[in-house]
Amino acid sequence: MKDKDIYFFKQLLTEQLETLLGQADIVVQDLIKNDHQTSPDPVDRANFESERATMLRIKDRESKLIRKIQRSLKNLENGRFGICEMCEKEIAIERLKARPVTTHCIECKKKMEALER
Numbered sequence: 695m696k697d698k699d700i701y702f703f704k705q706l707l708t709e710q711l712e713t714l715l716g717q718a719d720i721v722v723q724d725l726i727k728n729d730h731q732t733s734p735d736p737v738d739r740a741n742f743e744s745e746r747a748t749m750l751r752i753k754d755r756e757s758k759l760i761r762k763i764q765r766s767l768k769n770l771e772n773g774r775f776g777i778c779e780m781c782e783k784e785i786a787i788e789r790l791k792a793r794p795v796t797t798h799c800i801e802c803k804k805k806m807e808a809l810e811r
């Protein structure tokens with residue numbers, strides 16, 4: 695991979711990571727706030743609970759993405775970025791631009807999805 699591509703992905707991933715980490719903070723603050731809003735109305739309470747569950751689900755997805763981004767950034771450092779983990783071939787740059795956290799080339803991804811089915 696060219697230096698300028700490495701630079702490009704580093705910028706892109708760092709930006710995404712910062713955005714995600716910023717959002718994660720907001721979600722946590724909301725959760726803490728909602729903890730104190732214990733309403734005597736059971737309908738209200740149920741609403742808070744389902745909101746909380748939704749937020750936790752989003753948070754879970756976010757933390758997985760954060761880990762993926764951190765891994766991609768590490769791969770950028772050690773020169774493993776853009777190399778398919780299965781076949782060791784270079785992943786197409788267009789694919790990486792669409793989804794920088796990807797760790798598999800399109801062929802292997804298809805194979806994996808076929809196996810999951």
Ligand SMILES: [Zn+2]
Nearest residue numbers: 778781799802
């Ligand atoms: Zn592959």
